[in-house]
C-alpha cells in the first residue's frame with residue numbers, strides 16, 4: 001500500500017471525530033462559519049475519495065475503466081474545490097460583499113463543469129499510480145492561482161485580518177510547499193489531502209472555534225449596546241442643556257413678576273416668558289419629529305394645497321422673525337407657480353421655514369433672499385426653492401456634518417443664538433421621505449445658499465380644497481357653554497381660565513368616562529375640548545364612544561400635547577372637527593371659538 005493512503009486514512013478518522021464534535025456543539029451562523037462547514041465536509045469527502053481510488057487501484061482495477069477515471073477526476077477536482085472554498089472563506093473574513101461572493105460561486109461552478117470534461121491519464125511506476133494529463137495540470141495551476149490570490153487578499157486586508165486569522169494561510173503555504181517538494185521527490189508522499197485536513201484543524205483552533213466566536217459576537221453586541229447607551233447619554237445631556245436655557249428664562253421672569261407691581265414691566269416680562277416657552281416648544285417638537293422619523297413612523301400625508309398661500313405665510317412668518325434686525329428680505333416667487341399642487345404641504349412648509357429661520361438666525365446684517373422657481377414636466381412640478389443669506393457662512397469642513405443631529409458650528413460666535421442642531425437633520429430626513437434634494441453652497445464669512453428641490457403633482461381642478469384656511473372675522477361668543485376634558489388639573493385650569501376671558505361658561509371633567517356620563521345625562525354643550533392622552537380611556541376612544549350616542553352632534557376639538565408636525569391631519573382623519581395643540585396659542589383658540597361657537 002502507498003504510504004500516502006495511511007496518512008489519508010488517519011486524517012479521515014481524526015477529521016470525522018472532529019467534525020462530529022463540531023456539528024454537535026451550538027454554532028454561530030454567519031457566512032464564514034457556513035463556508036467553514038462546507039470546507040470540513042469537502043475535506044472528509046476528498047480524503048474518502050483519495051483512499052477509495054488508491055485502494056481500488058491496489059485491488060487491480062483496469063485504469064482505463066470509465067468509472068475509475070470518473071472517481072479519479074472527482075479526487076483531483078477536490079483540490080480545486082478546496083482551494084476555491086478556502087479563498088471564499090478568506091474573502092468572507094475580509095467582509096467582501098455578498099454580490100461578489102455570488103459571482104464567484106457562478107464562475108466556480110462553470111470551471112468545475114469544464115474541469116470534469118477535461119481528459120485525465122495515469123502514470124504507473126513502482127506499483128504507484130499518479131494521475132497526469134490536462135485536467136491534473138489545470139487543477140494544479142488553478143490551486144496555484146488561488147494561493148496567489150489568498151496571499152494578495154491577506155496583504156490587501158492585513159489590517160482587518162488579525163494575525164490569528166492569517167495562521168491557516170501561513171500553514172497552507174509552508175505545508176503546501178513542503179508537500180510539493182516531497183511529492184516531486186517521492187510520488188507516494190503526495191499528501192495534499194492530508195495537508196488540507198491539517199489546515200482545517202488549524203483553522204478551528206485559530207478562528208473557527210465556536211467558543212471563541214461566541215465570545216467575539218458577545219463582544220460585538222456589548223460594544224453596540226455601549227455605543228447606543230453613549231448616544232442616549234449624549235442626547236440627554238444635550239437636551240437637558242437646551243431645555244434648561246428657556247426654562248431658566250421662564251423661571252427667572254416668573255419670580256420677578258411675583259415681586260413686580262409695575263404693570264408695564266410685568267407685561268414685558270410675560271412676553272419674554274412667552275418667547276422662552278415658544279423656544280422650549282420648538283425644542284420638544286424637534287425631538288419628537290426626529291424620533292418619529294428615525295422610528296419610521298412618520299408618514300407623508302399628501303393633500304391638495306395652494307402653494308402661493310404657503311409661500312405667503314412663509315414670507316409673513318419670516319418677516320416676523322426678522323423683526324427689528326437690519327435685514328433686507330428679498331422675495332422672488334415664480335409667476336408660473338401652479339395654483340394647486342398635491343403633496344405634503346405641512347412638511348414642505350416645515351423644510352423651507354427651517355431654512356428661512358436659520359438664515360435669519362445666522363445673519364446679523366445684509367440680506368436674506370427667498371427664490372422660488374419651477375420646472376414642469378407632464379403633471380409634475382419641481383419646486384426649486386433657494387434661501388440665500390449674507391450671514392456668517394459655514395466652513396467647508398463642516399458642510400458634510402451639517403445634516404447630522406446635534407451638530408452646531410462656530411459655537412464661540414453663535415453663543416447667543418438659540419438652537420439644538422436638529423433643524424437641518426429633520427429637514428434632510430423629511431426631504432428624503434419626499435424624494436427631494438438639498439444642496440448647500442456656503443462661503444465662510446460671506447453667506448450661505450441652501451437650495452431644495454421637491455417634486456409635487458400638479459392638480460388642475462381642486463376637488464376637496466384642503467388648503468390653508470383663512471382667518472374668520474370675530475363674532476360674539478359670550479354665554480356659550482364649553483366642556484373641557486383633561487386628566488391634568490393644571491391644564492384644565494389653564495383652558496378654563498383662557499375661556500373665561502371670552503365670558504364663556506365652562507365645565508371641566510378629568511376623564512373620558514365623566515365626559516360620556518355628562519352627555520348621556522342629557523347635558524348640552526356648544527363645544528367640547530378633548531385631551532387625547534388620558535389614562536384608561538383616551539380622547540380618541542372617548543370621541544368614538546360619544547359618536548355612538550344617539551343625537552350627539554356637538555363639535556369636538558382635539559386639545560392635546562401630542563403636537564408634532566402632522567398630528568393635526570391625524571386627528572382630523574379620526575373625525576375630530578378641529579385641533580389645538582398645547583400649549584394653547586391664543587390666536588388658534590380664537591380661530592376655533594369663532595368657527596364653532598357661532
Ligand code: ADP
Pocket residue numbers: 358359361362389391392393394402407408409410414418419420421422423424425448
Ligand atoms: P440649529 O440652528 O438649531 O443649531 P440646524 O440643524 O438648523 O440647527 O443647523 C445646524 C448648524 O448649521 C447651526 O448650528 C449653524 O452652525 C449651521 N447653519 C445652519 N444654517 C446656517 C446658515 N444659514 N448660515 C450659517 N450657518 C448655518
